Amino acid sequence: MTAIAASAAPAAGRRLRIPRRWGFLLRRLGFYLAATWSAITLNFFLPRMMPGDPSAAIVEKLQAVSGQQMSPSAMESVQKVFGNPHANIFRQYVDYLVQLAHFDLGISISNYPTPVTSLLRQGLPWTMLLVGVTTVIAFVLGTGIGAMAGWKAGSRFDAIVSPLTTFVSAVPYFWMALVGLWFFAFQLDWFPLSGGYDADLSIGFSPSFVLSVLHYGALPAATIVFSAFGGWLLGMRNMTVTTVREDYVLLAQAKGLSGRRVMLRYAARNAVLPNFTGFTLALGHVVGGALLTEVVFNYPGIGYLLYTSLQQRDYPVMQGVFFLITLTVLLANLLADSVYVLLDPRIREGG
Amino acid sequence: MTVHAEKPLQPMIPAGQAVLDVRGLTVEYATGAEPVRACTDISFTLRRGEILGVAGESGSGKSTLITALTRLQRPPAVTTGGEILFHGRDGAKPVDLVTLDGRQLRRYRWTALSIVLQSAMDALNPVMRIGAQFADVLRAHDRTLGKRAAWARAEELLALVGISADRVRDYPHQLSGGMRQRAAIALALACRPELVVMDEPTTAVDVVMQRQILAQVLRLRRELGFAVVFVTHDLSLLLELADRIAVMYAGRIVEVGEAAAIYGAPKHPYTQGLRDSFPPLHAPLRDLHGIPGTPPDLRRPPAGCPFHPRCARRTDGCDERLPLLLPVGRDAGHEAACLLNETDGDHGGETR
Numbered sequence: 001m002t003a004i005a006a007s008a009a010p011a012a013g014r015r016l017r018i019p020r021r022w023g024f025l026l027r028r029l030g031f032y033l034a035a036t037w038s039a040i041t042l043n044f045f046l047p048r049m050m051p052g053d054p055s056a057a058i059v060e061k062l063q064a065v066s067g068q069q070m071s072p073s074a075m076e077s078v079q080k081v082f083g084n085p086h087a088n089i090f091r092q093y094v095d096y097l098v099q100l101a102h103f104d105l106g107i108s109i110s111n112y113p114t115p116v117t118s119l120l121r122q123g124l125p126w127t128m129l130l131v132g133v134t135t136v137i138a139f140v141l142g143t144g145i146g147a148m149a150g151w152k153a154g155s156r157f158d159a160i161v162s163p164l165t166t167f168v169s170a171v172p173y174f175w176m177a178l179v180g181l182w183f184f185a186f187q188l189d190w191f192p193l194s195g196g197y198d199a200d201l202s203i204g205f206s207p208s209f210v211l212s213v214l215h216y217g218a219l220p221a222a223t224i225v226f227s228a229f230g231g232w233l234l235g236m237r238n239m240t241v242t243t244v245r246e247d248y249v250l251l252a253q254a255k256g257l258s259g260r261r262v263m264l265r266y267a268a269r270n271a272v273l274p275n276f277t278g279f280t281l282a283l284g285h286v287v288g289g290a291l292l293t294e295v296v297f298n299y300p301g302i303g304y305l306l307y308t309s310l311q312q313r314d315y316p317v318m319q320g321v322f323f324l325i326t327l328t329v330l331l332a333n334l335l336a337d338s339v340y341v342l343l344d345p346r347i348r349e350g351g
Numbered sequence: 352m353t354v355h356a357e358k359p360l361q362p363m364i365p366a367g368q369a370v371l372d373v374r375g376l377t378v379e380y381a382t383g384a385e386p387v388r389a390c391t392d393i394s395f396t397l398r399r400g401e402i403l404g405v406a407g408e409s410g411s412g413k414s415t416l417i418t419a420l421t422r423l424q425r426p427p428a429v430t431t432g433g434e435i436l437f438h439g440r441d442g443a444k445p446v447d448l449v450t451l452d453g454r455q456l457r458r459y460r461w462t463a464l465s466i467v468l469q470s471a472m473d474a475l476n477p478v479m480r481i482g483a484q485f486a487d488v489l490r491a492h493d494r495t496l497g498k499r500a501a502w503a504r505a506e507e508l509l510a511l512v513g514i515s516a517d518r519v520r521d522y523p524h525q526l527s528g529g530m531r532q533r534a535a536i537a538l539a540l541a542c543r544p545e546l547v548v549m550d551e552p553t554t555a556v557d558v559v560m561q562r563q564i565l566a567q568v569l570r571l572r573r574e575l576g577f578a579v580v581f582v583t584h585d586l587s588l589l590l591e592l593a594d595r596i597a598v599m600y601a602g603r604i605v606e607v608g609e610a611a612a613i614y615g616a617p618k619h620p621y622t623q624g625l626r627d628s629f630p631p632l633h634a635p636l637r638d639l640h641g642i643p644g645t646p647p648d649l650r651r652p653p654a655g656c657p658f659h660p661r662c663a664r665r666t667d668g669c670d671e672r673l674p675l676l677l678p679v680g681r682d683a684g685h686e687a688a689c690l691l692n693e694t695d696g697d698h699g700g701e702t703r
Contacts (some may be wrong), residue, residue, distance in 0.1 A: 247473035254423055255488040256460025259453075265487070266476055273478075345522040346477060 028337050039326040106316035116320035127301030131290040134224040139279045142232025147268040150240025169230035177223045177296045191219040194298035220297040239271035284332025288325035370578045371397040376433035378419045387649050389415040391602045402579040404593030406586045410646045412602035413582045417550050465539040467549040471531035475523035482519035508537040529560035548580045587629040590614050598622045601657035608685030618679040618687035621658045
């Protein structure tokens with residue numbers, strides 16, 4: 001299509017190309033807006049399908065503490081804060097959307113009266129830091145080693161690394177995390193048993209605090225990298241093995257380019273495409289994906305917040321966490337789409 | 352009844368010296384208990400600016416020969432014997448490409464010897480612009496060349512094959528099949544090689560584009576003076592293009608000679624069979640005949656002449672003695688490996 005347009009009128013072809021690329025992104029953007037809306041709506045209806053309501057939960061809690069029946073006026077004020085379950089459902093939905101537009105996710109029940117947004121804001125940096133950094137490290141490490149193993153498939157390096165990685169990848173994460181915690185923190189006492197930082201220090205960018213964050217984060221980070229890099233490694237290795245057999249790699253060798261260049265620009269550059277899609281999607285799971293890590297290590301992130309809110313049936317917090325996870329997954333998808341367009345020129349025309 | 356075999360184009364036969372001397376090249380595939388010989392004792396000389404056509408069926412060892420010549424073979428293929436002597440332009444001592452290690456070989460790649468692969472779609476890197484694929488090889492062999500100058504040179508090279516300069520920023524998938532193949536040929540000429548190996552470069556395009564590409568190869572050869580080893584299964588196509596033709600069967604050259612002699616007066620029954628399997632492009636249509644049977648299994652090659660089980664003219668001794676490649680006919684340099692020629696002397700050849 002482009003070929004015809006460009007050969008007929010090169011100038012026109014070039015002018016046409018830019019709107020087409022924007023059109024692609026606009027279409028994707030429209031899709032993501034629709035997906036976000038449906039996720040938000042689902043997030044609204046799901047808790048309402050569950051038995052009980054937030055005000056009932058807090059009433060129950062207050063009654064348990066005071067041991068008395070609640071007065072109607074107190075009931076009314078509770079419902080004012082947490083919403084009246086008997087109000088018109090459409091009315092509730094509109095209120096919910098208006099609240100969301102103001103980033104108001106309600107008030108936590110278990111940490112009454114802290115707003116959900118400030119709980120999320122407290123947990124998010126920890127999760128982003130721990131899981132974000134480890135996801136990137138695992139991807140870079142796994143992809144790099146995978147490319148090397150695939151480039152010389154069947155070599156001694158490949159023969160040792162690939163089966164070993166398969167074995168490591170087969171170990172369930174929670175089990176590995178617990179063993180790591182038991183061995184390195186409990187037996188050897190190299191790392192603290194739980195938490196994200198030394199509670200005696202004040203939170204800030206002081207050197208001692210940063211060091212304590214690194215010390216506390218090292219073990220959970222290591223377990224995440226250790227369990228995640230194998231997937232990247234095996235994927236990249238297998239893609240490289242098939243890419244190395246491609247004619248363009250053969251031609252690159254015939255051109256007398258350096259082995260490094262042939263491997264990076266020709267083989268790995270093409271082999272990394274599927275892995276990269278996986279990577280951008282994995283970024284979407286940064287916020288919600290480290291539940292087990294944070295539970296095992298009592299790490300003060302979003303996953304731990306979700307865990308505690310589940311235990312205490314803190315619906316507003318759960319809803320907030322789900323909302324955040326949905327948003328990040330969609331954002332990562334959008335990122336994957338946009339970056340893939342840059343990485344693979346063949347996608348641009350296809351749409 | 353004689354076959355009209357006058358060549359439409361009479362390319363000047365360069366009387367110049369050799370650019371490539373292949374001596375007793377043997378390639379084996381080291382699979383299983385017994386290695387399989389895909390090329391056995393291949394010898395030929397390629398003169399400067401000459402086009403040598405290599406014809407043969409699938410499985411005749413053509414592709415193995417190409418990867419051996421260009422030292423692009425991958426395990427389990429191993430060159431087990433012979434030498435590939437390359438004579439440089441400056442009259443320096445010839446180098447044996449077989450003995451060079453990877454590092455030494457890189458100096459000769461693309462500047463002395465380049466390759467055009469069968470399918471240009473697969474041969475061009477899909478995620479690099481056409482210009483970048485020219486620029487990287489130009490700059491790898493000329494460190495002084497700047498990026499801008501390299502891209503400008505890429506535009507010139509594309510113009511050589513009739514592709515407009517603004518295509519230099521395109522990706523391979525944006526070009527048509529014929530354009531891609533022409534771009535691949537332009538790419539092969541980037542570093543002014545003395546020898547271009549072409550592996551059936553016209554099988555993936557239609558006949559019209561095929562003729563255009565062949566005409567371009569001939570024109571470029573006239574202008575730039577490179578030699579070509581052109582490998583194909585299509586003997587009639589070689590008649591249009593090649594100065595000399597070598598016919599391969601079961602990993603051996605069974606006949607070699609001037610293109611006109613090979614087509615007009617083939618001395619090996621296999622060459623005759625191969626010629627009669629294709630309609631001539633410039634002669635009145637004649638009856639087409641296939642060659643019965645299939646190429647031999649190289650794991651268990653037949654005794655004697657490898658073609659004898661399929662040969663209509665086999666006689667006593669064909670299944671015992673391996674015929675040698677010996678001079679035949681009136682033309683100089685015409686050789687065939689067939690017992691008929693050894694016994695009949697001048698009477699071989701056209702007997703239909």
